[in-house]
Amino acid sequence: MAPSTYDEVLISGLQDLYATGRYSDLTLVCGRRSFKVHKAVLHAHSSVFRTMLSGDFAEANQSTIPLPDDSPDSLEVLLYYMYHDEYLKFDTDDYTHNFNANSPRAIVHAYAIADKYDVPGLQLLATYRLAEIVNFESHELHFAISAVRTISECTTESDSTLWDVVVPKVRKQLRWLAGDDSFLKLLREVPELNKKLLQCAAT
Template sequence: MSLQLIFKSLLDSGRYSDLTLSCKGKTFHLHRAIVCSQSSFFDAAVKYPFKEASLSHVDLPDDNLATVQPVISFFYLQDYQDLDESRLESRDYTSPRDEELHKAMWNNLGVFMAADKFDISPLKDFARS
């Protein structure tokens, strides 16, 4: 089994999880070694004497679930899909391709901003591309 399949299995199953993250009512069962090694934000949250460290839980009440999910995907897969279109305003597009590009642009912008907040440089580069 490849390392990518192992990481995907860990993400999907939450097996051996030692960190939970919640956002907008959804809880993710994650792994400190994977998450904290890629983000100084999460590393500091669970390393220093904050409640997150004692609970092994990080709550992101002010973040958008549509941008947190790709961040989590990137931690494990070094990739993410252009997701949630519900936060995008309706517009009249001249072609389906214009609509697709518009949605991808806004999704990638949100992911870029989250990557900046969570200090994940490779994700910023990926979202920019």
């Protein structure tokens, strides 16, 4: 069925541009991967890219911009959001490499890169997605612990958004978690979690 509303037509067109690279005027190079993108799309979504592509910066006149400090997978999630207005689908045919964008750890990385480039819409989607899937029950604990470590490593001290997602879930399972060696190791190695748990208990 053909898109009918203005928004549907716009998103459909953006999806086609991203899938085909048609009319691309910029290539982002990240690790071993290259992404053909459009300056106007980056400008519309990100104040950081908007500044980077302005006339005051060297990148403004370049057709290729290296992003060596970013993860290619996280950048993929960021760009997918810009062109699709949704979080990267796990089963999409457009992405065939071995990457699960919906793992708790990957979602935290998506939040972090959205914060870095000031893309609040993706930050919000990542927060909702993490709240949906992170689980501190025994069969999911490994993934949840990985997410907590990543939150500690990748978010700023002043940003409690993702902590506000995971800490109440930890409290709910704290009785059995207190006897789990991997969780006790996490408490020793991530003091920020201890602090957040105490703050949560005091409220």
